[in-house]
Amino acid sequence: MDLRDLKYFLAVAGAGNFRRAAELVHRSQPTLTKAIDRLEASLGAELFEREGRGQKLSTAGIALRARATSLLQEADLLRDEVGAIARGVAGTVRLGSGPLGAEYLLPRICSMLLGQAANVMLQLTIRNNYELRDELREGRLDLVLGFVPDEEEEFHCETLLKDTVVVAAVTGHPILKTRRVTLDKLAGYQWALPNRAVASRTWLDHAFESHDLPRPVAQIETNSIPLIPRVVADTELLTFVSRRTLRASGGQLEEVPLAATTLVRNFGVTYRKDVALSPAAGRLIALLHDHGSSLFNQVD
Structure with a gap:
C-alpha cells in the first residue's frame, strides 16, 4: 500500500469527485484513478460508489x-523523527565520563549540544576511566570521555587535548621551600592518592620504582578523585593531580616541580570499533573537537 495513494484517496473522499480532487492535489484525473485502482486491488474491496456525477464512499x-x-x-x-535522528538533532547518546571531564567539560558541552539539538537525550554516567571502559566493552555506553592511551587496539580513540599531571601540595608546604626537590625527598612524605586501578596512580608508582625507590605511601586512598584536592588543602599530604585542578584550586594548592613526576597524557573520546556511531553521537564528538580544549583550559 503506497502512502501517496492513500493521500489521493483522502482527496477524492473529501472532494466527492475525481475532477475537484485532481485540482486540489495538482495531479491529473487519470493519476488519481490509477491510485484508487491500486488501492482497491491491494485491499480486495471497492472504495467508492457512483452517486450522480460524483462518488461516495463505500462501507x-x-x-x-x-x-x-x-x-x-x-x-x-x-x-x-527519523529525519531528525539522521541530522543528529534527535536520538539518545549514552556518554560516560571521568570526574575531570564531568567537571570541566560536560556542563558547557551538554548546553551546546542541546542548543543545536533540543530533542537529543543524554544519559550520563560518571565513573573512573577503567570502569567506563568495561561498560563500553559490554555495550552499555556509546562514548567514553576521559584519558586515552598513546596506542589502542581494542577501541577507537580520538585525542581532544593534552593534560599534564603533577605532584602538588598545599600552599606553604615544607616541600615547596626545598631548594632542590628530588624523588627521594618526595618519598619521605605521606600522600593522598586515587586507588591503584587508576592509570595515573600506576604511572606514579612506576616513576618511583624505576629509580629503586618505594612507592608513595598513601595515607588517604580513595576512588573519589574530586575529593583529593580538598583533603590535601587541609593537610600536609602530597598528591598527584592535573594542572587543571591546580588552577581551579584558587591558590590553595601549588605544583611541586619535578620532571620525573610530570605526566603528560592524552584526553579524548573513546568508542567501539565494531559499532557505528549515531549522528547525535557524531555531533557531540564534533563539539568536543571544536570546543573541548578551550573549555578544559578555561580558568573559572
Missing part, C-alpha cells in the same frame, strides 16, 4: 478513511 471506503488519516499522520511523525 469499505468509510473504514479506510477512518484509519488512513491517522496512518498518514503517524507516517509524517515518523518521517520527521
